[in-house]
Amino acid sequence: MIRVTIKLSGLLRNQYKSTPSAKGEEAQLKTGSTVTDLLTQYGIGPKKAHMIMVNRQKAELTTTLRDGDEVSILPLAGGG
Amino acid sequence: MNGWMGTILRIELTSGVISKEVLDPELARDYVGGRGLAVKILLDELKMQCDPLGPENMLIFINGPLTVTGALCTGRYAVVTKSPLTGTVCSSNSGGYFPAAFKTAGYDAIIFSGKAEKPVYLWIDDDHVELRDASNIWGGDTRATYDIIRKETHKEARVACIGPAGENLVRYAAIINDASRAAARSGVGAVMGSKNLKAVAVRGTKGVKVADPEELLRSTIIADHVKKADLGIAFGEFGTPLFVDIMNANNIMPTKNFQEGFFEEGDEINGAEIIDRTLVRSKACYGCALNCGRNTRLPKDAKYQGRGDGPEYETCFSLGSNICVGDLEALTKMNYLCNEMGMDTMDAGTTLGTLMELYEKGLVKDEDMGFPLPWGDADNAIKLLTMIARNEGFGREAAMGGKYLADKYGAPEVFMGSKGQGFAGYHPRAMVGQGLLYATSPEGGNHTTGNTIQPEINGIPGPMDPLTSEGKAEMVISRQDETAFIEACGVCVFPYMLMEEGTEIIAEFYSAVVGVEHTEDDVRKIGERIFNLERLFNHGLGFTRQDDTLPERMTREPHTDGIGEGNVVPLEEMLDRYYKLRGWSGEGVPTDEKLKELGIL
Numbered sequence: 001m002i003r004v005t006i007k008l009s010g011l012l013r014n015q016y017k018s019t020p021s022a023k024g025e026e027a028q029l030k031t032g033s034t035v036t037d038l039l040t041q042y043g044i045g046p047k048k049a050h051m052i053m054v055n056r057q058k059a060e061l062t063t064t065l066r067d068g069d070e071v072s073i074l075p076l077a078g079g080g
Numbered sequence: 081m082n083g084w085m086g087t088i089l090r091i092e093l094t095s096g097v098i099s100k101e102v103l104d105p106e107l108a109r110d111y112v113g114g115r116g117l118a119v120k121i122l123l124d125e126l127k128m129q130c131d132p133l134g135p136e137n138m139l140i141f142i143n144g145p146l147t148v149t150g151a152l153c154t155g156r157y158a159v160v161t162k163s164p165l166t167g168t169v170c171s172s173n174s175g176g177y178f179p180a181a182f183k184t185a186g187y188d189a190i191i192f193s194g195k196a197e198k199p200v201y202l203w204i205d206d207d208h209v210e211l212r213d214a215s216n217i218w219g220g221d222t223r224a225t226y227d228i229i230r231k232e233t234h235k236e237a238r239v240a241c242i243g244p245a246g247e248n249l250v251r252y253a254a255i256i257n258d259a260s261r262a263a264a265r266s267g268v269g270a271v272m273g274s275k276n277l278k279a280v281a282v283r284g285t286k287g288v289k290v291a292d293p294e295e296l297l298r299s300t301i302i303a304d305h306v307k308k309a310d311l312g313i314a315f316g317e318f319g320t321p322l323f324v325d326i327m328n329a330n331n332i333m334p335t336k337n338f339q340e341g342f343f344e345e346g347d348e349i350n351g352a353e354i355i356d357r358t359l360v361r362s363k364a365c366y367g368c369a370l371n372c373g374r375n376t377r378l379p380k381d382a383k384y385q386g387r388g389d390g391p392e393y394e395t396c397f398s399l400g401s402n403i404c405v406g407d408l409e410a411l412t413k414m415n416y417l418c419n420e421m422g423m424d425t426m427d428a429g430t431t432l433g434t435l436m437e438l439y440e441k442g443l444v445k446d447e448d449m450g451f452p453l454p455w456g457d458a459d460n461a462i463k464l465l466t467m468i469a470r471n472e473g474f475g476r477e478a479a480m481g482g483k484y485l486a487d488k489y490g491a492p493e494v495f496m497g498s499k500g501q502g503f504a505g506y507h508p509r510a511m512v513g514q515g516l517l518y519a520t521s522p523e524g525g526n527h528t529t530g531n532t533i534q535p536e537i538n539g540i541p542g543p544m545d546p547l548t549s550e551g552k553a554e555m556v557i558s559r560q561d562e563t564a565f566i567e568a569c570g571v572c573v574f575p576y577m578l579m580e581e582g583t584e585i586i587a588e589f590y591s592a593v594v595g596v597e598h599t600e601d602d603v604r605k606i607g608e609r610i611f612n613l614e615r616l617f618n619h620g621l622g623f624t625r626q627d628d629t630l631p632e633r634m635t636r637e638p639h640t641d642g643i644g645e646g647n648v649v650p651l652e653e654m655l656d657r658y659y660k661l662r663g664w665s666g667e668g669v670p671t672d673e674k675l676k677e678l679g680i681l
Contacts, residue, residue, distance in 0.1 A: 009325035010314045013352055023347050048310075050538070053329045056342070056642045076311045077326040077537050 002029050002067040006038060010075035012048060029065060036061045038071060049073045082291040083145030083593040084108050089187045089209060091202060093275050094135060094194030098209050103188050109596075110679060113144030113188060115171035116568035116610035118160035119617060121191065122169060128620050132164035132267075133249055133274040135195035141182065141240070141280065142189040144570020148180045148288045148367065150296045151589035152303050153572035155179050155366025163266040163523060164274075165251045165427070165481055166500045169617045170523040172254075172268045174240075175365030175572055176261035181238035183570075184284030196276040201241070203233050204282045214278035219244060221420040222256040223388075229281045241279035242269045243422025248471040249273055250479040252427030256419060260373075260389035261365070264424040266501060266523050291595025299588040303575070304369070311578055316362055316371035318351030320393035325350050327397070330537055330546075331642035332507040332514075335401040336455060337433035338496040338633055340640045341507040345406025349396045353408050363389065370574060376412060384413035384462075391415045391425070394527070397505030398429025403436055403461060410458035414465060421469030427481060428468070430502025430525075432461055434482035434495050443489040449474040493632055499524030499623070508634050510644030511536040513544075513552040516654045517559065519628045520668075522614035528567070529611075530559035531577060540580055547643075549650045553657040561607035568610055609678040612662075612670050616680065625668040628655060 007024040029037060035052055039045075039061075051074040052059045065071065081103070090099045111117040118140040130136035140160045147154050157179035163170035182190070185204050199214040212232070217225050222243040229239050240257035246269030253269030254262040263269075290296055314322055324346050327333035331341035347353070354374060363373030377387040391399070391412055399405060399414045418425045432453075438444040439453045446452050450473055451460050467475025477485065482502055486495035496503050501524030508515030513532040521529045535555050536546040544551060562583050566576045569590060576582035587603045598606075618627075630651055638646040659666060663674035675681040 007325075007347075009329075010318060010322050010351070011310055051326070051329065056329070056331070058643065072325070072329050074326050074329055075314055075322075076540075077323050077330075077533050 002031055002033065002065060003027070004029060004038065004065050004067070004069040004071055006042070007070070007072045009072065012044065012073055012075065024070070033065055034061065035059060035063050035065065035071065038065065039073070044073070050076050081105060081108070082289050082595045083149065084113070085183060085186050085188050085286070085288070087187050089190045089204075091190060091192050091211070092194050093192060093196040093200070093277060096196070096211055098211070108145070110606070111610060111613070112565070112568035112606060114142055114158045114173070114568040114570050115160055115614070116564065116606070118142045118158065118171065118189065119169055119610065119613050121189075122160065122162070123613060123617050126162065130162065132162045132167065132271060135193075135275070137162050137271055137274070139192040139268070139271050139275060139277075140189055143179055143183045144568055146589055146593055147183045147570030149290050149589075149593050150293070150300050151571060151593065152300065152575045153365070153368045153370065154570065155368060156570050156572050157182060157263075158567065159255055159263040159268040161268055161271045163268070164249070164270050165267040166524045167621060168499055168523050168623060169614055170266035170268065171567070172263040172265045173528070173567060174255070174257055174261045174263040175368070176258035177366050178238040178240045178257035178261070178282065179570070180366040181282040181284040183288065184286045185282050186284065186286050190280065192275060192277060195274065199276050199278050201229060201277070201279040201281060204280070205234065206283065206285055217278055218247065222422050223259050223420055225279055226259040229279055233281050234283045237281045237283050239279055239281045241422070242272050243420060243469065245421045245423040245469040246270055246273035248469065248479065250423060250468055251481045251484075252424040252431070254418075254422050254424045256422050260419055262419065262424070265426065265526055265528070269422050290593045292592045295592040296589065299585060299592055303579070303585045312370060312575070315574070318355065319362065319372045319374045321349070321351040321354055321374070321391060321396050323393045324396050326537065327505065331510045331639070331644055332537070333401050334397055334496070334503065334505055334507045336404055337402060337437045337494065338503070338507060341510055341644070342640070342642050343401035343406070346401065348406045349400045349408050349411055354391075357408055358412055360387070365572065368572065372574065378409055378412060382409045384409050386413055386416045388416040388419055390419065394505050395425040395429070398426045398502070399432070399461070402429050402433045404456035405458045405461065406456070407458055410462070414458070414462055417462065417465050421465070423465070423469055426504065427502045428465060430496055431478055431482040431485065432464070434486050435478060437494045438485060438489050438491060441491060441494070443491055444485070496631055496633065497525040498630060499627055501525045506531075506533070507639075508630065508649050509639035509647050510642075511546040512549060512647070512649045512654070513546070513556055515630055515634055515649035515651060516552055516556045516658060519630050519651060519655065520556070520560070520658060522611070522618055528563070528573070530556065530563045532556065532559060534577060535559075547647045549654045552654050553661050556658065557661055558604070560611050561604050563607070564610040565603045565607035568606070605678070609680060612674065612678055613680060615664070615670055616675070619669050625655065625659070625666070628668055
């Protein structure tokens with residue numbers, strides 16, 4: 001098993017408020033799990049994850065997670 | 081006229097003469113409204129070399145042909161003048177309800193010139209226009225001014241006014257309307273203060289004619305999807321502070337006076353925190369589908385107290401990450417203070433950022449200011465903001481802005497801005513197109529003459545590497561031209577810049593309102609004309625390539641840990657291509673050929 005931190009931003013945070021908080025929550029996954037596996041665990045469809053960051057670097061749905069990783073799922077950006 | 085009210089109001093403050101004139105339809109066709117039409121008026125009438133804070137400068141309040149029509153987000157107006165902060169032409173715009181009142185009173189623009197002998201305010205009740213004594217409200221904050229003027233005039237009056245900062249000629253003083261919205265940037269409030277003009281109060285009851293109401297309605301229904309799209313909903317839910325997370329994740333949230341692009345305490349000052357801790361309700365401007373405004377209140381047990389609007393994302397950056405304040409309540413208090421005093425939160429923050437770095441370097445000392453000012457010192461930042469607005473002690477120096485301070489204290493390299501105006505909250509080292517945009521903006525470091533988030537960060541319409549120069553000159557030109565047109569229409573840029581087909585939609589709106597078919601290319605061409613006209617204005621004042629600069633921190637100091645680590649902005653390379661594509665000389669001057677093509681010459 002590995003433990004990762006997941007942070008949801010924007011509407012994802014509202015839609016999945018009962019799960020991870022905006023400041024992050026620890027999740028447990030099987031060793032070798034990917035970002036998709038993590039999202040599936042929270043019931044988040046892959047299309048909702050416009051931008052995926054792992055340890056402050058851009059990542060993909062297929063990125064394999066490691067113990068201690070911090071995963072952020074972000075929506076589209078604007079300005080202002 | 082369809083779209084336009086057809087009347088320009090002129091207020092000569094020295095003599096007190098008020099006159100009305102007919103809007104020239106040809107000028108309206110070529111320059112539309114907002115910053116476009118206003119810059120044309122300035123170029124034709126202003127003594128270019130005038131002191132921005134002298135009576136010769138002109139101050140133009142202007143809406144656009146789409147203001148108060150059925151198009152999307154139509155409650156905007158612009159204030160256009162020669163800036164005391166940058167010395168260039170500037171356009172600062174705002175939403176709320178004042179813009180709609182001003183248009184429905186029957187005017188496309190109000191042009192102020194001269195200087196009143198004593199403080200006055202302008203009261204417009206449809207056709208009735210008069211200057212009134214403002215001695216009793218001079219010195220008052222913007223909330224008190226708003227309340228008193230509404231009592232003196234009409235309970236439905238909408239008010240735009242300055243606070244103590246504008247009266248005291250703070251170089252980044254704002255004009256605050258509806259007690260909380262701001263035409264914030266470039267020191268437009270100081271120009272108003274220099275004219276002894278405390279406020280403009282308006283009640284408007286007229287309608288706006290549009291050529292094809294049915295077509296306008298159809299376009300509105302098509303555009304309505306923006307409201308229902310995730311980003312549109314998120315705007316209403318979280319407001320612009322939503323973007324703290326995204327800017328931080330992309331390493332573009334300017335931190336510690338742009339030394340870094342990631343703020344460790346970002347989670348403390350983001351949209352979710354505002355909802356959890358301070359939000360009373362979200363707020364919309366006139367005719368808006370997004371509701372991005374934040375009406376907030378500080379908790380009763382908090383160290384700082386108050387109620388008001390804000391913060392926006394830009395303030396989360398400027399008075400938050402930029403000066404290392406991760407305390408949402410302190411940041412919100414600073415925002416309230418800027419609103420009440422009538423001051424731009426962005427240049428207030430970049431000025432404080434400059435000062436904190438000067439302090440860190442030992443170039444500004446405790447004895448200069450009367451107190452220490454280390455990174456993150458919210459208490460002394462709050463103290464200094466009040467001193468700036470009130471013209472007290474060291475506040476008099478800080479009121480001149482970050483560039484002035486950096487020059488005076490011997491470290492010009494620590495001012496993070498362009499043409500004297502502080503940057504917005506997007507670190508160009510990890511989105512270099514934004515760097516080109518800052519450098520070439522007619523009014524220096526701002527984000528409202530274009531914004532490169534959509535292409536560089538969202539990858540819309542297609543993938544674009546934010547770290548390289550590839551495709552950036554073309555992209556920046558297109559963003560600048562599109563934004564110039566959108567702003568000239570008197571609408572909010574948000575929905576149009578967020579929709580992939582935003583330019584097509586605004587062209588449809590514009591065609592339906594004015595009754596003349598315009599394609600996307602047509603409106604881009606108008607935007608290009610406006611942008612070139614601004615360039616021509618600045619060139620007349622001596623601005624050339626040597627002013628299209630970025631601090632060495634952007635072009636030489638490598639970016640810090642995270643996305644884009646080690647990157648710098650390849651400015652000169654981008655500028656060469658940008659000028660070429662613009663049809664400007666290598667020195668950045670519009671050629672006669674280009675000006676003829678655009679119908680300017």
